[in-house]
Amino acid sequence: GGTNTAVPRYSAYTxxxxxxxxxxxxxxxxxxxLTFFSLGPxxxxxxxxxxxxxxxxxxxxxxxxxxxxxxxxxxxxMKDLVETVNYLMGLRxxxxxxxxxxxxxxxxxDLAFLRELEVNPDVYKLRRYGNSVGL
Numbered sequence: 001g002g003t004n005t006a007v008p009r010y011s012a013y014t015x016x017x018x019x020x021x022x023x024x025x026x027x028x029x030x031x032x033x034l035t036f037f038s039l040g041p042x043x044x045x046x047x048x049x050x051x052x053x054x055x056x057x058x059x060x061x062x063x064x065x066x067x068x069x070x071x072x073x074x075x076x077x078m079k080d081l082v083e084t085v086n087y088l089m090g091l092r093x094x095x096x097x098x099x100x101x102x103x104x105x106x107x108x109x110d111l112a113f114l115r116e117l118e119v120n121p122d123v124y125k126l127r128r129y130g131n132s133v134g135l
Contacts, residue, residue, distance in 0.1 A: 003100070007062065009059060021038045024099070032097075042076045042105070043076055044077075045078065088101070092118075098125060099117065099123075100126060
């Protein structure tokens with residue numbers, strides 16, 4: 001969480017994610033022969049969740065969200081994450097570079113989606129795009 005909503009008590013974590021996303025876009029512009037993308041894995045069973053559990057009530061609503069995720073079926077398997085990264089690394093740079101994806105929410109294996117990325121350089125990037133409300 002954090003890139004699309006404010007997650008109280010996780011400002012440093014959220015800022016590091018946003019900085020990483022923007023870094024991929026900047027590096028893509030500076031090094032067009034290389035591919036840089038950010039991949040949000042969703043809930044993955046790692047040691048990072050222990051910090052939230054250890055914080056207890058100090059973690060706010062994130063404590064129950066973490067407990068629920070760890071107890072349920074919402075964890076994205078590490079094996080699937082590795083397969084997703086390997087898949088993305090095998091694609092053409094023009095479809096991916098400088099962008100931010102979610103391993104669990106974006107249709108990154110859909111060819112129509114990848115074609116849209118190739119023709120629209122502004123989607124899946126950290127910016128205001130298509131904001132025409134009230135204009």
